[in-house]
Amino acid sequence: MSQTDARTRYTRMVITDCFLTLLQQKPVAKITVTELCQLAQINRATFYRHYLDIPDLMEKLEEELFDKTRQIYQQNSDIYQLFLQLMRFFKNDASKWMVLGAANGDPKLAIKSMEQFIQWAYPLTRTCLPQLNEAKLAMLHSALSYGIGGIILHWIQNRMEQSPEEVTDLIFSFCGQIIEGVQKGSIKL
Numbered sequence: 001m002s003q004t005d006a007r008t009r010y011t012r013m014v015i016t017d018c019f020l021t022l023l024q025q026k027p028v029a030k031i032t033v034t035e036l037c038q039l040a041q042i043n044r045a046t047f048y049r050h051y052l053d054i055p056d057l058m059e060k061l062e063e064e065l066f067d068k069t070r071q072i073y074q075q076n077s078d079i080y081q082l083f084l085q086l087m088r089f090f091k092n093d094a095s096k097w098m099v100l101g102a103a104n105g106d107p108k109l110a111i112k113s114m115e116q117f118i119q120w121a122y123p124l125t126r127t128c129l130p131q132l133n134e135a136k137l138a139m140l141h142s143a144l145s146y147g148i149g150g151i152i153l154h155w156i157q158n159r160m161e162q163s164p165e166e167v168t169d170l171i172f173s174f175c176g177q178i179i180e181g182v183q184k185g186s187i188k189l
Helices: 003-025 033-040 044-050 054-075 079-101 109-128 134-157 164-184
Strands: none
Touching: 003 033, 003 044, 003 054, 003 079, 033 044, 054 079, 054 109, 079 109, 079 134, 079 164, 109 134, 109 164, 134 164
């Protein structure tokens, strides 16, 4: 690994940390490159070597978070392990998610995350309930996905007091009971 790579990673880390600090204090639209550079103790040319502007920085940070979740999804064929790895990721990187998705950042981040999750997980729901037509499957899948999202959001907003394993078990219990109910006919769609 070259010195340049390490220096680039370090510079981006400093810019990210300072940006998140500023984002906790004011809306993203009010953050300037100048104040970010002053806080990060870098010059503007260094900032512009990595990012076009503040919205580009915000977008790249969101992409980085989505890329990490996508990697977790692609590396885990076992659904339980997938959720467990996602919960561990959320627990380790929750502060970044919360700051980026808070009112000063991008309040649509939670919706974007949920839409991405719905897209990735749809084939899993289809596998569990092959007897459902597309319209019913899509509705059930959305309900499950938003229910899972609600559990995760509640967990994050309440300082993640439960372990990733406990949250994963709750998600599996929630989804399992609904899917089983649909399979056995006790939940009608």
